[in-house]
Amino acid sequence: MSASAHQIKRGVSLYSFQEEYFLRTMSVEDCLRVAGEIGATGIEIIPEQMVPGFPALTDEFVEQWFSWMERYGTAPVATDLFLDTKLHRDRWLSREEQVASVCRDVDIAVRLGARIVRAIINTPPEVMEEAAPYAEEQGVRLLLEVHAPFHYEHPWILEHLEVMHRTGSPALGLMPDMGTYVERFPRVVSERALRDGAKPELVDLIVKTYDDHGDTHALMDVVNYRGGGPGDFGLARQATHYIWSEPKAMLEHMPLIGHIQAKFYEMTEDEVEYSIPYERIVPVLVEGGFDGHLSSEYEGNRHIQDVHPVDSVEQVRRQHAMFARLLGETTGEDA
Amino acid sequence: MGPLDDQVVRADSLTATPDGLDIAVYSHWYRALPLPSLARVDLTVDGERIEPSSLSVTVNGQRHPFAALAEKGDEYWFTTDPVLLHVPVETAPGREHRVRLLLGLSIPYILTGPDRVPLVAPSLTDKTLTAAGA
Numbered sequence A: 001m002s003a004s005a006h007q008i009k010r011g012v013s014l015y016s017f018q019e020e021y022f023l024r025t026m027s028v029e030d031c032l033r034v035a036g037e038i039g040a041t042g043i044e045i046i047p048e049q050m051v052p053g054f055p056a057l058t059d060e061f062v063e064q065w066f067s068w069m070e071r072y073g074t075a076p077v078a079t080d081l082f083l084d085t086k087l088h089r090d091r092w093l094s095r096e097e098q099v100a101s102v103c104r105d106v107d108i109a110v111r112l113g114a115r116i117v118r119a120i121i122n123t124p125p126e127v128m129e130e131a132a133p134y135a136e137e138q139g140v141r142l143l144l145e146v147h148a149p150f151h152y153e154h155p156w157i158l159e160h161l162e163v164m165h166r167t168g169s170p171a172l173g174l175m176p177d178m179g180t181y182v183e184r185f186p187r188v189v190s191e192r193a194l195r196d197g198a199k200p201e202l203v204d205l206i207v208k209t210y211d212d213h214g215d216t217h218a219l220m221d222v223v224n225y226r227g228g229g230p231g232d233f234g235l236a237r238q239a240t241h242y243i244w245s246e247p248k249a250m251l252e253h254m255p256l257i258g259h260i261q262a263k264f265y266e267m268t269e270d271e272v273e274y275s276i277p278y279e280r281i282v283p284v285l286v287e288g289g290f291d292g293h294l295s296s297e298y299e300g301n302r303h304i305q306d307v308h309p310v311d312s313v314e315q316v317r318r319q320h321a322m323f324a325r326l327l328g329e330t331t332g333e334d335a
Numbered sequence B: 001m002g003p004l005d006d007q008v009v010r011a012d013s014l015t016a017t018p019d020g021l022d023i024a025v026y027s028h029w030y031r032a033l034p035l036p037s038l039a040r041v042d043l044t045v046d047g048e049r050i051e052p053s054s055l056s057v058t059v060n061g062q063r064h065p066f067a068a069l070a071e072k073g074d075e076y077w078f079t080t081d082p083v084l085l086h087v088p089v090e091t092a093p094g095r096e097h098r099v100r101l102l103l104g105l106s107i108p109y110i111l112t113g114p115d116r117v118p119l120v121a122p123s124l125t126d127k128t129l130t131a132a133g134a
Helices: A014-022 A028-037 A059-072 A095-111 A125-137 A155-167 A187-195 A200-211 A216-225 A230-241 A247-256 A278-287 A312-326 B003-007 B066-071
Strands: A009-013 A042-045 A075-081 A116-119 A141-146 A172-176 A260-264 A293-298 B009-017 B020-025 B038-045 B048-050 B056-059 B062-065 B083-087 B096-112 B117-130
Touching (some): A009 A075, A014 A293, A028 A042, A028 A059, A042 A293, A059 A075, A075 A293, A095 A116, A095 A125, A125 A141, A125 A155, A141 A155, A155 A172, A155 A247, A172 A247, A187 A200, A187 A230, A200 A216, A247 A278, A260 A312, A278 A312, A293 A312, B003 B117, B009 B096, B020 B096, B038 B083, B038 B117, B056 B066
Parallel strands (some): A009 A042, A075 A116, A141 A172
Antiparallel strands (some): B038 B048, B038 B096
């Protein structure tokens, strides 16, 4: 199938601009303007992060939100929910409270015009099942994020798949996070560890073990035997949080996949992601007939903020230049 | 703990009021957190340790004793809004104070270890700042 035959759209999670938002150098409106400028027209937002007054949205904010969408040529696509199971210090949220929390967040998505809600990985399958009828009634899909180190054969994901297939609910599905396709260890992470005092020989060992797709879980012991310090242990632990798996595994689940969190750590000047092979991921999505959004999720800021100012806008711009190339979009320059 | 810790207590965070020193504190977590997440406030002012039980905190315009935050699970501390710590120490406009604050935010959706305890995300501030007038 040629790249031009697909229905894949480009979007951005405003989480990508967390550094600038935190430092108050970009407002929500600035994020939307930038998204519109780079053609990332589908917007994903974390209400807890960027909607003042959460969970009580004001009419004023909602009105502004839609007027910004119109002004910058963008459209709301997804919100991300959290499940604060340890909200209270002395007890866990009951199942009823968890379902109520999900339903509250469905209402917030509807208010913001989004038809997709990211269900965080810790959402139990039975909570998804109980919340599904309400989501369906509201015209919203609850998509479980498939986040590293989880994958499609993991028991937790299998339990979720069982619910999705047994109920056949149109309101339930999957949201793969591309952090499950980290083929090489992100160098922004290993370089940060070196700056933080990790031992070069242990950093090399950790990176090489990861890059060879070796036994990362054994690294903690080796770091221990080699007298590693906190930086070495931190990096070894990090190596177990990334995973590489075969992107083609998504094909089997494609009918359930409604949205992609296009995680990335470093877009190089050549507009390539250093550790995640998007040039092999995007063709799988095209082959599977995915018709949702590739939603940028930049998460490299925390690894470089100690040495130079973070430029999330340039990072997201580069990722979208790559997407446009991989999706066969004709740019003005090529025309 | 990281470079963004620098934003937790800022140059203009201190205010002298008739009943003590107000310290405006910003969150270092990327999303709004329910008030019980404001779990740990280890504060010293000019070398003197301030008992959390002597603090009160203004969030979203409402003042609460520090201990009462544990019961306020339906209220959130928003990402870009400061909370005000009301500290019972004597001060006056123009006076300098050394503020050392270890702020521990309990993250209610990231549970760690076999006992599944919430991650506590710390930030550390050690600054000498001048109090403004109320």
